[in-house]
Amino acid sequence: MTSMTTALPRPADPPRSGAWGDRVGELLVVGGATPIxxxxxxxxxxxxxxxxxELAVGxxxxxxxxxxxxxxxxVTYLLFYKDARARAFGARWSPAQRLRYLVVGFVAPVLLGAWAVAALVTRSAFTMGLLIQLMFLLVGWHYVKQGFGVFTVLAARRGVRFSPRERLAVLAHCFAGWAYAWASPADPGRELEEKGVVYTSIAHPPGLERITQIVFFATTLPLVLMLVRKWRREGRLPLVAPLTGLLCSIWAWSIYSGVDPLVRYMIPALHSVQYLYFVHLLKGNEAREREGPPWFERSARVRLGILAVSALGLGWLLFHGAPAALDGALVPRGTIPTSGTLGPTPYFAAIYAFVNIHHYLMDTVIWRRDNPETRYLQAPALPEERPAS
Known part of the structure; x- marks a missing residue:
């Protein structure tokens, strides 16, 4: 998630029940489960x-x-490529958004695919290792940008808006956290293994870790001051869930992800649950709107069920069915990972890195305010969560 919608019309308020349970549930899925x-x-x-x-949790x-x-x-693929022709060439999206859609949806996968195919054809662990390291570099960017999106969207649902300068204070903390997470710990250039591929990492010295740490902690003060000033100026700030989503994404899931030997196994799932909650908001509000006139389409429950089953099936194909079939058919059995080799599952490594990186890029289109569909994220929060007049 990359931004929030601020000026687009909102769908009708859905019926609300169980206000306290809804608030607690939202807090837990956006990051509040982490301390538990x-x-x-x-x-x-x-x-x-x-x-x-570790065995049990892993x-x-x-x-x-x-x-x-x-x-x-x-599910990102299902959201991104829906009505692809209209999005790429229609008039509903702005020219800039259409260009972004074409680049991310068609140019980027061709380039990433060519990179992966070149590594597979030449059996170059170095080339595949560069693709994998690009994935690890961008995953921190993806986590903190999603945290920023969670923060701004949930705040907007509670009636709290941020000026460009205030957003800059939040973004500075996010990007500094990304840099520090990537630079820590210092790496002299180690031999690593990922999905069977054995490669040498790109070195980054201790000095880089120290510099990014100083910058990161320095951005904490402007963030705190911005929130304090906003609270004094506007009164009550119902930001418990938004701040939880932001700080968990940066501090617990990115920078200090290895502080607990068991929770580190759970971080990808926590990030994914946070993401899926906003998919549910987006598609759930859209489905409820399209139940009525002038569309009279199938019920929201059925539409969301179809989306869930489709995502489960496509997920299995991308991460299990297709890689297992390709590695089983094209890689000699008994291949053992050794230094500078692709190992027994090179197609799994290639598809895994490709899907991860493309997922990060597609999110920069799906969740932008330029996308008219993000108005469905703006259904107001519970009355108790809105600031007083």
């Missing part, structure tokens, strides 16, 4: 040996990825 999981991890590590706890999260992580990637 830290407590759970501590209790589990106090009860059983660490190896057994096994659980590996299988949970089928219904959480994988659909979070695949």
């Amino acid at each position: 999981l830290f407590l759970f991890s501590w209790l589990l590590r106090s009860s059983v040996p660490l190896d057994a706890a 096994f659980t999260m590996f299988h949970a990825a089928h219904v959480i992580n994988d659909p979070h990637f695949s």
Whole structure:
């Protein structure tokens, strides 16, 4: 998620019930479950040996990825390529947004695909390793930008808007967090393995880690001052859930993601749940609107069910069916990962990196305010969450 809609019309307010439960549920799915999981991890590590706890949590999260992580990637394709012809060449989107759509939707996948194919054809672990490292570089950018989108959208749903200068203070903290997360820890250039590919990482010195750390902590003060001034100027700021989503995305899931040996297995799922919640808001509000005139389309429950099943199926194909079939048919059995080799699952590595990077890029189009469909995110929050007049 990259931004929020500020001036577009909003759909009619859906019926609300269980206000307290809705607020708590939203808080948990956008990041509020993270401190609870830290407590759970501590209790589990106090009860059983660490190896057994890691095995149990790692096994659980590996299988949970089928219904959480994988659909979070695949649903992006379903959102992005819907009505592709109209989006690319119609008049509904602005020229800049149409150009962005064409570049991300058609140019970028061709370039990424050519990169992956070149690595596979030449059996170059170095070339594939560069693609994988690009994925790891951009994943931090993706996490903090999603955190920024969560913050601004949830704040807007509560009636809180931010000026360009205030948004800049938030974005500075986000991008500084991304830089610090990537630079930490310092890396002299190590031999790493990812999905069977053994490659040497690009070195970054300790000085870079220290500089990015200083910059990151320096951006904390303007962020805090901005929020304090806004609170004094505007009164009550109902920002518990928005700030939770922002700070978890930057601090807990990006910079200090390795602080707990068990929670680190859960971070991709926490990020994915946060993402899927906003997909639910977007498509749920749209589906409820299109139940009535002038469309009279199928019920919102059916439409969301079809989307969920489609995302599950496509996720399985992208991360399990297609890679397993290609690696099984084209890679000799018994291949062992060694230094500078692609290992036994090079097609899995290629598809995994391709989908991740393309997912990050597609999000820059789907969640921009230029996309008229983001108005469906702006259905007002609960009355209790809105600021007083």
